[in-house]
Amino acid sequence: MNGVDDRIVEVVKLSRPAQRALAAAGIETFADLATWAKADVAGLHGVGPKSFTELDPAMAARGLDYRAP
Template sequence: MSKRDDPIVGTLKLTRPAHRALAAAGIVTFADLAQWTRRDVADLHGVGPKSFVELDPAMKARGLDYKAP
């Protein structure tokens, strides 16, 4: 079963720039990601639309969502 404290690295197939951008912002787990708005994550340099193809379903599978704007 997927957990909210699962690490993003090694769980999702994101580009290296996306992984670096998330890590630099302190987003290591899905619980960390849930503390951000989707827009703020999208504004990180290195995170593009293709990243959300992986991130969105992974968040939902863990019963998480992005922080409300």
């Protein structure tokens, strides 16, 4: 699977706190994630630098990027 509607938790390995933070913010798919600025995602409690080592390449593989700040 390599689509914008792929569920993040089914594609990348994130910590449980990061998974909960994204879910609580309503971010389930990569399309959802693309509507957020990277700084705002980083500000979610539980999402740290390691999360972005997984999320960034997965976003790029789908031709997506974070919303401009």
